[in-house]
Amino acid sequence: MFNGKAGSLKFLASLGLNVPPFTVITHEEFISWGDKKIWDELHEALATTDAKKIENLAKSFIHSVHIPDTRLDLGKNVHYAVRSSASLEDSPEHSFAGIFETKLFISQKLNEAIKEVWHSLFHTKALQYCVDRRLSWTLLKMDIVVQAMIDGEKSGVLFQADPLGKITEQIIVAGPGLGQGIVDEETDTDRYIVENYIVKERHIHNKKHYIAFDQGSNTLIKKELADNQRELSTLSDSDIEKLLKASSILSSKVEHFLDIEFTFRNGDLFVLQARPITTVPSRKHIHIFDNSNIAENYPKQSTPLTYTALARGYSANFKNLVRYLGFSEDDFRYINHSLENLVGQWGGQIYYNLNNWYSVYTLLPFGGEKAASSFEEMVGIGTSGMIEVPERTLFQKLRIIAKILPKFASFYFMAGRHHRQYKKEFKELYERFNRDAHNTKDAFETIHLLSRLDSEFLAIIKIPLLNDFFSSVLNRSCRILAGRLAGSRGDQLYNDLLSHREDLESSKAIYSLIGLAESVRANHALVTFLEKNLQDHHILARLLEHSEFRDFYHKFKAHLDRFGDRSQWEMKIEVPTARENPETTIKLILEYAKSGMSEKSQRSREREKSDYAHKELKKYWFAKPLTSLLFWQLFRKCTEVICFREDARFDRVRFKGLSRKLVLSIGKNLVAKKWIEQTEDIFYLTYDELMSLVYDTYGPGYWRELISLRKNHLEKFKDLKLPDRLIVNDLTFAEKLSDKSTVTSSNSVRGVPCSGGIIETQCEVVLDLNQAPSLNGKILVAERTDPAWGYFFVGVKGIIIEKGSMLSHAAIISRELGIPCIINVKNATERFKSGMKIRMNGDTGEIEIL
Incomplete structure (x- = not known):
């Protein structure tokens, strides 16, 4: 796409975007109009390091150029813009921003303007730019773009990603008048922050001046904005909608994030140019790590043993599930690398590797975006379309359906039997290993027991994993059907319907x-x-x-x-x-x-x-019988799989408790042997290292030194607040290791409602359960929760959580206990302070500071 501005404009026009009429004078064409002998001297000089000689020869060549009178024909336009389109300019790697000449509102002496712009290719600052970046001067070529000038009423730039690195947001900067005023910082501007193609912030400023073209003097002048216009938004909702539509078209065709220059005239959007944002990686090479959901179980830092056991568990669990469902070895090889790396760790904190999760989800029969959407709802995240989810062909989908439909159908219609079989197997496994744990004689015997426990548990966990998939799909389907039955009340009624599950x-x-x-x-x-x-x-x-x-x-x-x-x-x-x-x-x-x-x-x-x-949802039987029938059929199955999901989660906790008992026993043995200094040091070994102790060849000194090194490493990141999402490119963070979000001064905020009711009382912000004061009669505010927090929900009047999903433990238990609950409330623990009186509406998600 990006062969300078010329290539960019041609590409924009090919997409059907409204680009002002233009013509391109190629580098070779321009050279053909000048003295060949001088050009040969100039071209030869480019291989040297004599910048002054190059500039003088370029000046001589310019004087020899004669542009044909018939070359330029852009219709009846009175004014033109003349811009550079150098060979390396506006590429993903090099911008040459502000180095080459641009001429605006040219009505006379158009030929001279073209020559001046081309001559800027050999200005000292252009040559120095090449030296600084080790670019050969012989690579320099420049096409010239001559374009009809639009006398814009409002102009600006849309950044498809924050140039500072936050690629989940699009930034629109716009001001009255011409874009030149924004570039030269002569115009006051407004700023709009867009996420998921929805404006989430508008920063409207007092705008006093703008730049306009004065017909009388034939120059750009600075003008004052009328008093009644200064506080108004530069862009209307319609303007923003047109811009985002253009951005969406470009996003579907281009791997790089772009900055898009635009102007509006008589309500029409004109796209002036687009170029890659060089400070942001391309979409193709982006890896996204997100802990919005996984931090519910693994908040803050985790030790190497926890992380590596989890990574191993995810890999083994899903490999077992893939084989259980009957996928071929070709399918298995297709996702094997992804299965090996479903989680990652940054600064000691555990994240989902979203790219690999989405790769795994392409194996589902309905694949692609639909599968990804169900996964996103299950874990409470969104990628804003940053990860391309491959769509399977119809033949591939039919082939996959034929393979796994029997297993899916068996699980759906006989879920209860599968659940009972799993519970029986887990109960037998837990009791047997809990009994054997008291009879081990030494560390080596305990390590072997731990290894067998791990292997046997991983062999039966495929049923809870398959159940998790059904719980996410059925929950999403039931929520949609409830909306079709009850309209805007659907979500609230569905949440309340889920609230009474005594068998959890x-x-x-x-x-x-x-x-x-x-x-x-x-x-x-x-x-x-x-x-x-x-x-x-x-x-x-x-x-x-x-x-x-x-x-x-x-x-x-x-x-x-x-x-x-x-x-x-x-x-x-x-x-x-x-x-x-x-x-x-x-x-x-x-x-x-x-x-x-x-x-x-x-x-x-x-x-x-x-x-x-x-009672309320039953009222729709006669008005919408088919939808009602489908809803109640799916709802019965949905409650069954959600209840099992929670019970299986408790089993995983029991498995962890038993594993911990064995690991501590190993740690005590190693302390007695003086291999490690403290029992808890055992947690700083990886799972494989722990297993390798039975044939250790390193000796105690090695393990003590390794543990000390890891402790020191984690200590460095202990107080660093990492964002919930990390964007990584080529092993380099594209986003800074800090949360750039700010807390606004607004007294109201909105989250995602998941348990209904309206409460007005004092709140208590809790960051650590061990330090929690009495919560009775208060609204609990927390960054995130895990199942242990459920005990503390009893007696609270309401729950506000920064992170979570509709299937997170806080959502399920709050519904079960009938407590109003709102999740995904950004910066809740910073916005609200203990003792603050707030009003929360669990039906709408609205929260107000009183």
Whole structure:
């Protein structure tokens, strides 16, 4: 596309964009009009380093050039623009910005203007630019673009990506009058920030001056804007729509992000030129890492053992699933590299490798954009079309359908049987390995046991993975159908309908705590004892010492035995479980006891919302029978797979708890052997390194040094707030390692509603559960949550989360508990302060500071 401005204009015109009439004088054509002998001398001089000689010869050659009178014919235009189109200019690598001449509003002496522009090819600053970038002067060639001049009423530039690196945003800079005023900073401008082709920010400034063409003097002059025009937006919604349409056309044809110069005249958009943004990588070579969803389970930094075990798990899990579904070896080879690298780690934080996830999703029968869209909804992200999702041909889709349809159909119609089989296998596996964990004699035996546990668990996890796919597709389908039934009320009613699911393992854990809290509330002596010993790490043993508290002890012990693997950041193997730190759960029980809540009232509250939504959606049976029939059929299946999704998630927590027990046992053995200094140092080895200890040839000194190195490395990134999305090109960040978003002073903000209700009360911002004060009666504000936060949801009046999806744990549990919840509220933990009174509407997603 980009062979200078000339090539750019020809390309723009070929796409049907409104480009002012133009003609191109080629470099060779221009040379043919001059003295050949002088040109030969000049061309020979270009091979030297004598810039002064080159410039003098170029001047002599210009004087010899005679432009034919018949060469220029652009119709009845009175004024022209004469611009350079050098061979290396406006390329993805080199811009030559501000180096070559441009002549505007030329009506007379057009030939002289053309010569002056061509002569600028050999100006000292152009030659120096080549020297600085090690470009050969002999490569310099210049076509000349002569174009009809548009006397624009408003002009500007659209950047398809923020030149500073944030490629998820398009930036429009526009001001009144001609674009020359913007380039020369003589014109005040407005700024529009666009994401997903929607304007999310408008920065409208007081504009006093603009540049216009004065017919009388035949020059550009600076004029004052009328008082009643200064505070108005330069661009109307219609103008922006036209610009974004043009940008969309170009995005579909060009790999590079462009800056697009434009002007408007009588409401018509004229595209003047487009060139690559040289500071931003091309779309083709972009790799996107996103942690919006995965940070729910793996927030902040994770140790090498957690990361490598996770990476291995993802790879093995999906390979097993692909084979289970019956894909061919050719299909497997097609995505094998992607399966090996589904996650990445930056500064110790874990991210999804979106490029590879999308590659895997192309194997689905409906493939391409639809599959990607379901994945994005499941994990609560969007790529703004930055990753190209290949579409399969009809033949390829039919071939894939023929292969996997039997497995998909089997799972859909017999999901319950698959779920029961998985639960049976996991229960047997967990009990067997938990029993064997107490009988290992040394570190090597424990390592072998851990390896077998890992392999056997990965062999059965394919069912939860397939279930996750169905949960995302069915949830999306049901939400769409609810909208078709109830219109704008569809989302709210659907969320409420999902709110009463008593059979969730997560809900059972919460009701177990509420039951314990009721026992505590009825025993004043027990309350006093627990409050006095709250900080005692051995509180369980203390309870057992008092016969009057033994009934509570046995109930609490039973709770920990069943649910004790749940904790904050519970999927990270380095994080202790609630079973290891029972005092944290005791604190929560006391909070529940003080709140006065009961299991009966809690269940009644949840059932009320669900019953109302059920009743309202049933009203549409007669008006829309087919849609209603399809909705209720899919909804029954949807609730089944969502409940299993949550239960299987709890199983993964139990698997992690058992793995942690084995890893700590290995760590203690290695401390005794003096291979490592502390038990927790074991978490700084990778999974493969841990397995390799059985045939270690390095010796203890090596492992201690390696662990120290990794600790120091992670410490450097400890306080760095990485953005949720990283754009990487050729192993280099295209976005800075900081969140560039700013908190505006607006008193209102909007997020994504996922559990209905309107609440007006004080909020509490919580960044760490271990430091959380009492949340009873308050609105909880958090950056992100994991399942352990569900315990803290009980008693809160509302929940506001910065990140998440409609299938995230916060969304599911808030619906289950009947608590208003809004997710994806940008900068929530910075915008809101503890003690602030706010009003949140869980039906619309609106939040207002009062």
